Amino acid sequence: DGIVAGEAVAPARQERPKRSPLKGIGGPIARNAVAVVLALAAAALAVGLVLTVMQSGDKSDLAIARFEALQAGKTYAVEIGGYDYRHLDQDFGVVLAHSTPSFKTSFTQSSNALKTTLLRFHATATAKVVRAGIEAATTTKAVILVFLTQTVTNSTQKQPTTDRSQLEITLVRTNGTW
Numbered sequence: 404d405g406i407v408a409g410e411a412v413a414p415a416r417q418e419r420p421k422r423s424p425l426k427g428i429g430g431p432i433a434r435n436a437v438a439v440v441l442a443l444a445a446a447a448l449a450v451g452l453v454l455t456v457m458q459s460g461d462k463s464d465l466a467i468a469r470f471e472a473l474q475a476g477k478t479y480a481v482e483i484g485g486y487d488y489r490h491l492d493q494d495f496g497v498v499l500a501h502s503t504p505s506f507k508t509s510f511t512q513s514s515n516a517l518k519t520t521l522l523r524f525h526a527t528a529t530a531k532v533v534r535a536g537i538e539a540a541t542t543t544k545a546v547i548l549v550f551l552t553q554t555v556t557n558s559t560q561k562q563p564t565t566d567r568s569q570l571e572i573t574l575v576r577t578n579g580t581w
Contacts, residue, residue: 485528486527488526
C-alpha cells in the first residue's frame with residue numbers, strides 16, 4: 404500500500420477533528436456560557452414583551468380618554484347652546500360648573516349681559532349635536548370640535564329659528580373627569 408511505482412510513500416495522514424478550545428477542561432464553561440446566552444435571550448424577550456404590553460396599555464388608555472373626552476365635549480356643547488328663560492340661573496350654573504377659570508369669567512360676563520333680554524323676550528334655545536370630532540387628544544387634555552344646530556324661540560317670533568354653530572372646546576381631565 405505504501406509503494407507506488409517503486410517509491411515509498413508515507414501513508415496518508417488522517418485529519419483529526421479540531422477540538423473546541425472550550426472542550427475538555429473548559430466543558431463546563433461552554434455549557435455555562437450557553438446557559439448564560441440563553442438566559443440573556445430569555446430576559447430580552449421578557450423585557451420586549453413587557454414593553455409591548457405597556458405600549459398596548461398606553462394605546463388603550465388613550466383610546467378610552469379620546470372616547471370619554473368626545474362624549475363630554477358633546478354634552479358640554481349642548482349645555483352651552485341650550486337655555487330656558489324660566490331657569491337661566493340653573494342652565495348657566497351647569498355651564499359654569501364645568502368651566503375653567505378663564506372661560507368662567509368670560510361666560511359669566513356674556514350671560515349676565517344677555518340675561519335681561521332673554522327674560523324679557525321669554526327666550527329658549529335647544530341645541531343638538533350634528534357632528535363632533537377630536538382635533539387633538541392625550542390622556543389628560545383634548546380639543547373637541549362640535550357642530551350644533553340651535554333652535555331658538557322667543558316672544559317676538561312666530562316661528563322658531565335655527566342657528567348653526569361650531570364650537571372648539573378644550574377639555575382638561577381633572578380628578579378622573581373631563
